[in-house]
Structures are given as C-alpha cells and as structure tokens.
Amino acid sequence: MKWSGLLIVHLRNIFILLVLSLVLFLPGIEKLPPLDRDEARFAQASKQMLETGDYIDIRFQETPRYKKPAGAYWIQAASVQMLSPNDATLIWAYRIPSVIAAIASVFLTYAIACLFLSSTSSLFAGILLAASFLLNAEAHMAKTDALLLVSILISQYGLARIYKGDTVHQNWLYFWSGIGIGILLKGPIVPLIISLTILGLWYFDRNMKWVKALRLKAGVLISMAISLPWIIAVQIRSDGSFLRTSIGGDLLPKLMGGMESHGMPPGYYLLIVMITFWPGSLFICPSLVNIIKTKTEICSKFLIAWVIPTWILFEIVPTKLPHYILPVYPALAIMTAKWMNDFKPAQITLGSKFFIALWFIIGCALIVASILLTNLNRDFVTSLTNVISVTVLIEQIKSNMQQNTGTMIIALTSVIFLLGSCIFLWNGRLKSSVISALCLAGLFFIPLTYSKIPAMTxxxxxxxxxxxxxxxxxxxxxxxxxxxxxxxxxxxxxxxxxxxxxxxxxxxxxxxxxxxxxxxxxxxxxxxxxxxxxxxxxxxxxxxxxxxxxxxxxxxxxxxxxxxx
Incomplete structure (x- = not known):
C-alpha cells in the first residue's frame, strides 16, 4: 500500500477509536458525584493548589500528601483553571485529564499494535482496550492511573520500535520521556514495569546489544530533567519528608504487606480479569494459547515480556487493588488482535468453548446487576448484608423491569449481544464477535455511568x-x-x-x-x-x-x- 493510502487508513482508524472512546468515556463525567476515597483526595489536593497558589507542597487540608508525586495534581489543577475557573467544586473538570489520557492510551495501543500487526487487527486492539471495564472506570475518575498508563505506553512504544531494530532518534526519546513523566506521576512504577519488560526480552534472546540504542546516559538525563526539579524542590520544602513518606511510608509497606485493608493472596488479578477486562476477556483463552504457540515471533516475545513479569510481580505483592494491573491490559488487547490476525478455525478448542460458556455466565451476572441498580434503594442494599433469598432478587428484577421500560429494552438487547458474541466466536466469526461485544459494552457502561449510579443519591x-x-x-x-x-x-x-x-x-x-x-x-x-x-x-x-x-x-x-x- 502506498504511503498516502496507509496514512488515510490510519487516520480513519484513529477517528473510529476517537469516536468510540468519546461515546464510552464521556457519559457520566459530569453526573457522577466525587467518589471516595482516592478520587476525592486527589481532587481536593489539586483544588488546594489553586486556592493557595502553592504547586510544590501537596496537601489535603493541613496534612501533607507525599505518597505520590505532583504530576497528576498539576494536570488536574490546570484543567480546572482552564475549564471551570469560577467553581473549583465541579468534579468533571478534574476528570477531563483522565478522559484524555484514556483516549491517548487507546491511540498508543493501536500504534504499538501497528508495529507488529495489520492496521485492521491493530484497530481491534484499540477497540478492546477502550471497551474494557477497568479503563472505563479509570476514565471516569480523577486519579493518576489513566495518566500513568499513557506514560507507560509512550515508553513501551519507543522500546518496541528499538527492539524491532528501528533506531531513529525519536524512539529513545519516547522511551525516556515516558519514564520521566511516569516518575513525576507515580514514582518508580513506570521504570519498574519497563525494566521487567527488558528483563523478559533478555530471557528470550539472551542478547542485550539492542539496548545500546536506548542511549542510557543521555536518556537518564532526560528523565531526570523532567522529574528531578520538583523532587528536589519538595524535598527542600518538606525537610526531607517527601521521599521518606513516599518510599518508606507508602511503597515499601505495600510491597511488604497488605496496606489499608487491601491485602489479597496471589491469583487475585487472575481471578478478576474476567470482569476487569470484560468484554474483551471473552478472547483471552484462545489469545493466550496462540501467543504461546508463536512465542518465537518478535511480537509474541515482546507481549509476553510485557505481561508475564509484571503480572507475577503484582500477584506476589501483598497489597492489591484492581487498577494496579491496568498497565498490562494494552498488551492483552494486542495479544487478542494478534490471535485475530493469525486465526485458524481449528483454534476454537473445547477448552475455549468452556471459557466462552464461563464468560456468558459472568455477562449474565453483570446484566442482572445492572438491572438491580435501576431504582435501587438503601433498604434493599442494607438487606444484601444479610441472607437474601433468590425469590427476593427475582422479584426486585421483575419490579425494576416493569417500572422502567428502558431498562427492560436495554437488558433484553444486552442479552442478544451477549449471545451474539458467544455464537459468533464459537463459529469463528471473530470480527462480528468483537463488534457484538463492543455493542454490549456500550449498553452496559453508558447507562451505568450516566444515569444508574448518579440516581443513587x-x-x-x-x-x-x-x-x-x-x-x-x-x-x-x-x-x-x-x-x-x-x-x-x-x-x-x-x-x-x-x-x-x-x-x-x-x-x-x-x-x-x-x-x-x-x-x-x-x-x-x-x-x-x-x-x-x-x-x-x-x-x-x-x-x-x-x-x-x-x-x-x-x-x-x-x-x-x-x-x-
């Protein structure tokens, strides 16, 4: 394909991903109240920056907030200053950076996939990430995680190009700029994930010559130039408390034990991926089988090196929250796109069909939960803490559907798309299955964030x-x-x-x-x-x-x- 034709294809795909992301991420941004506790803490600290004019010392009321660097607070404060300068209590203005970051993450996932796969398959990688439960949740919250994902993907994009042998100047700049931005957002998390990816690639190749193209000395200087000035400033302002608190009081306790009642055993992320990557989790099983079969290919090696070491680390660390594993979800989306690219009908095995059935059951449970959220009242939620019969649940579902015709129509349509996703996949019609799953995601997420949760005043x-x-x-x-x-x-x-x-x-x-x-x-x-x-x-x-x-x-x-x- 000629360069001009390829450019048109990429622009078309980016436009599709942009429209899809806006449709999924924007509803509810204004209507959802501030969520406790992380989002409200971030937003309040950013608001205090605007109130005091102090952009160095992060505080929640009078309490120093030194667990995370200042990057996310600066971005949120700038967003509010531009979008809502006269009312700093409008939470949607703090969420816009997360929306933009989530969209950028979808674009970057597409860009990384294009390094290895066709533009059509890469488009589906972006679609699956955009439709995922976890990214939708993070796009609706004023926190660091969507922003952090962008910085990781910038670095991974540069790393992937260099690993493929493309050593033009901007690639190493992508790599180190992403690391510098990531440090300013969440400390050592980005360097850690990138280092684990490089370690995984070394395990495959036993060859690190290509790493020279990363330009270590110059790159470290760039990362330091981005992140070090604020770290020095806040260290001076806090009399050395920032690093003591962020590392000794936050990072190390999370590595050593379950912090803030968030301790979970190994296997937690594997257990919840069916929901957090839903509806794309439908394709995980055959995608993993395919990536193992093709593990000698450069794309498979890069994706395995990205996912496996980081996943193992997060499973070992005692402190666990669902969003911690988000940095590997773009790789899962690209794995699925690669499977679609390599697909042969014989790959829908008996094990895959069992997985499809499990996914269908989980999808039904989510649809039922969505119905229950319609007209949900405090007394019913209170009763859930006690033993509640199946009959009561069924009666509540019937009542909600009878009282709200829209809920009934959405629920029935969702079941149709749920079945369609499974049947299409069962018969090897992958694109139809993904499109059906995407429609299902829209029917689930948009009413949830736009009307159902905000109605629970x-x-x-x-x-x-x-x-x-x-x-x-x-x-x-x-x-x-x-x-x-x-x-x-x-x-x-x-x-x-x-x-x-x-x-x-x-x-x-x-x-x-x-x-x-x-x-x-x-x-x-x-x-x-x-x-x-x-x-x-x-x-x-x-x-x-x-x-x-x-x-x-x-x-x-x-x-x-x-x-x-």
Missing part, C-alpha cells in the same frame, strides 16, 4: 449535605463534621470544613457558634450530652438517610445548629 451523603447547604445558603457558615470524615465532604463543602471527634466538635462549636455540626446518628446523644455540659443548645435542621459505601454500612447524618431555645 442516597449513596453519596457528601453531595446531599453540600447540596442542602448551598440551597439553604448555609455553606458560608462553615461546617464541623463528627463521625463522618470522607474526603468528598471536604471537596464539596470547602477546605475549612473541620473533621473531629465529639469533644473537639463541641469545643470548636463553642468558639464558632455560627458553624453547623454534621454528626453521625450513632454519636448524636453523646454529642448533645457534651454540648449541654458546655451550655450549648442545638437543634436538628436536616437529617440525611444515606449509605457509606467506603465502609459498607448504613449511615444516618444529622445536621445541627446552635439555638437559644
């Missing part, structure tokens, strides 16, 4: 409290919160919101009588007893019946103010 007490304070013109009076300390409350009600216990709350209310007090109902009586002992009389002006999903428990909050009566 009872699950977002911080938003309910902030909305009431704004509508009643009470926000300016300030808030003291006792027993409810979620970061989203700070983000939505203001940096000056005071989080404390009963004794501290009563003392603060004595000093600032114009403040309102937000109290967990379980502590209300003790609060009133303490307040009366200090001659403070209060009255409840609003009660919020909510659910704290971070702690998995029912929550009732009372909003009080001082009264003379």
């Amino acid at each position: 009872w699950a977002f007490p911080s938003l309910e409290v902030a909305s009431f304070l704004r509508s009643s013109n009470e926000l300016k009076n300030g808030l003291i919160s006792i027993g409810y300390h979620e970061p989203s409350l700070i983000f939505l009600t203001g940096t000056d919101t005071y989080l404390t216990d009963i004794e501290g709350g009563v003392s603060k209310l004595k000093e600032r009588s114009h403040n309102l007090a937000l109290i967990d109902r379980s502590q209300l009586q003790d609060f009133r007893t303490k307040a009366e002992s200090m001659t403070l009389k209060t009255k409840v002006i609003k009660t919020f019946d909510s659910f704290n999903y971070s702690k998995g428990r029912v929550l009732t909050l009372d909003l009080l103010k001082i009264t003379d009566k």
